[in-house]
Amino acid sequence: MNHGAHFMAAIAYVWNERKQVKTPVRNKVIPLASEEQLLLVELVRSVSAMRTETVMQTVKEVLKQPPAMAKDKKHLSLEVCMLQFFYAYVQRIPVSSLVDSWPSLLALLKDSVPLGLPAPGQFLILGVLNEFILKNPNLESKKDQRELQDVTHKVVEAIGTIAGSSLEQTTWLRRNLEVKASPQIVVDGANLEADVEDLMLTVMEASSFTPSVYSVHALTLLAEVLAHLLDMVFYSDEKERVIPLLVNIMHYVVPYLRNHSAHNAPSYRACIQLLSSLSGYQYTRRAWKKEAFDLFMDHTFFQMDCSCVSHWRAIIDHLMTHDKTTFRDLMTRVAVAQSSSLSLFTNRDAELEQRAMLLKRLAFTIYSSEVDQYQKYLPDIQGKQYAHILCMYFLLVMLTALATSVVEIQGL
DSSP states (O other): OTTHHHHHHHHHHHHHHTSOSSOSSTTOSSOOOOHHHHHHHHHHHHOTTOOHHHHHHHHHHHHHSOOOOOOOTTSOOHHHHHHHHHHHHHHHSOHHHHHHTHHHHHHHHHHHGGGTOOHHHHHHHHHHHHHHHHHOOOOSOHHHHHHHHHHHHHHHHHHHHHHGGGEEESSTTSOOEEEOSSOOOOOOGGGHHHHHHHHHHHHHHHOSSOOOTTHHHHHHHHHHHHHHHHHHHSOGGGGGGHHHHHHHHHHHHHHHHHOOOGGGHHHHHHHHHHHHHHHTSGGGHHHHHHHHHHHHHSTTTTOSOGGGHHHHHHHHHHHHHSSSSHHHHHHHHHHHHHHOOOOTTSOHHHHHHHHHHHHHHHHHHHHTSOTTTTGGGHHHHTSOOOGGGHHHHHHHHHHHHHTSOHHHHHTO
């Protein structure tokens, strides 16, 4: 098709003009297309010269060299509009057309990573990749599967970098990261890039810090798609290749989960959803086990939004259930704390606080478990308690009762 790039660029421009003024789903990273925008998808599909492979090649050309077009300030970048169109297009074409065009789609995905696209554009690249996996989880050729794994690794790493953009190093000598003291802005996905420009100007006028406005969206998108995506892309005998990638992602996730401040709440919620989804796959355990246990034992653990409790219950259940040592380690810590005697060099208040902290975590672990899962440990849990932590013990008893069948309770 002659002038295909200009035709697709015009589609992208009109796509932005036909977006919904108000979207039905707030805080959605990848926006839903409006009815008028979907008409553009059907228009392109109806053009005989624009076969699926041709569309993919032309979109790649637009991303690499966007035609110059006049636009006002509120217009999204042409690349983002092009990818929004392409995402909707991929959702609506037959699986057979998508599979037959895999080489062109692979070239588009590979070439888009080093282009330095705006963050919303990189989110859409991950969205397109996820749509392909949902429609066609298995490729016949081992070479194609390995190329899919490689491009998945690169795309996820790029999103991970955006996710960590609200973090900074504590010192230049160490890699330790902490959350920047700057606002974390959550805006609507449909107008993400344009809204961010306005919000940036507003915030920068009132603060000396530059907000990393896309980090929350990156974390949210990873929470939505990452666990299932990796499980589908890497076969059972290739799961070990996932661990280094997940270790890098956790390097960005853990600092957000250590920070319980109000301004970090959006990132905390997104990260706990991400960790919860990953914990459901046993092969990922090596990437998060130690970090999750350390977070669980931190004295600020219970300083969280109520919406995060269910995610932490799932994480703790997976943490304690998938091996035979983690729960025993917790029980050992509780037993040592209960049996240790006060010494001349021990702060009594600190020791009592430590005992209470461990009992609360044991109670939460049992509360997170299946009914009767820890029934055989009940005699140990009922062991000698101290009056000064009786309130914590009562909490433990109540939550144990919730996670224990009536028959077992009657037998105690």
